[in-house]
Amino acid sequence: MGIPGEAVTVKLLLTGTLLFVLASVFYFIRVVRSRTVPDLVLAVDVLAYDLAVFIIAFSIMCKSPYLSIGALPLVLWAYLMDMYVSKHLSRRELGD
Amino acid sequence: MLGALAYYLGMILLIGGGIVDVLAAIGMNRFRNFYLRLHAATVGAIWGAVYPLFGLGLISLSLSALGSVRFYIAGIAFTTAIFLLLTAPVGSHAIAQGAHRSREAVPEPIVVDRLAEDEGVIGGA
C-alpha cells in the first residue's frame, strides 16, 4: 500500500478544494443576507477561516511555499477583528 | 509505510472536513437566529478549518515529489491550525458576549438567562 501517483493526488486535492469553494459560496450568501452586526462578523470570520484552508491547498498544488504565507496572517487578523468588534459592541468604545 | 499512513489520514481529514464544512455552511443559512448560527459557525471553524489544515500538513509531509518545499508548507499548515485551534473559540465567545451585552440579538428558545440577571444587578447597583 503505497502513495498513489501525482495525477490521482492532484484530483483528490482538487476535490477537497472545490468542497471548500462551495462552502465559501454559502458563507458569502450568509454575509450578504445577514441583518444584525454579530451575524455579519461571524460570517466574515468563518469565511476567512474557510479560505485559509484554500490558500494552503492551492500552494500544495502549485508546489510553491511562498503562496502559503498568507494563511497565518489571515487567521490572526480575523481573530483580532473579532475582538475589536466585540469590545466595541459591549462597551460602545474602543480602547480601555 | 508511515508516509502512506500520513497520506491517507490527511486525505480523509481533508475531504471529510470539506463535507462537514459544506454542511456547516448550509446550517449557517438555515438556522433562524444568531445563537443557533453560532453552533454552525464553530462547527465550521473546528471541523471545517482545523482538521483540514492538519490533514494538509500531513499530505504535504508525505509527498516526496515536493522536495524540501514540503517542510515549509507543512510548518505553515500546522502553525495555522494550532493558532486557529487557540483563537477561534475565544473569538466566537467574545462575539456572543458582545451580542448579548448590546442586545443586538435576542436569545429566542430560552429557559433561563443568568447572564442578563447578572448584568441587571450590576447595572442597577
Place this chain on the structure above:
Amino acid sequence: MPEQVYLCHVLIALFMTYALILTYKTLVERDMLKAIIYSAGQAVAYTLALTLLAAPDLVLAYVAVGVGMYTALFLFVLSRTERFEAVQGGEAT
C-alpha cells in the same frame, strides 16, 4: 495543465465577484458598523484573488491593512461619532 489554469481563472472571477458585491454593499449601507465589516469581508476576498494571482507580498500587506488596521482605526473613529447616517430632512438618499 490547461484545465487547472482555466479553473484558476474561474476562481479569480468568483472571488472578484465577492469583492464587487461587498464593495457595493459597503457603499449603500446606512449603518456605519456594518459598512466597516463589509469592507473587511472585501479585504478577505481580495486576499484570495491576490493569492491566486501569485502575489504573496501584496497578500501580507493587504491582510494587515484591510482586515486589521482599517477595521481598528475606523472603529476607533466610530466610537467618537454616531453610528447611523443622518437623513437630511427625511428624504432618502
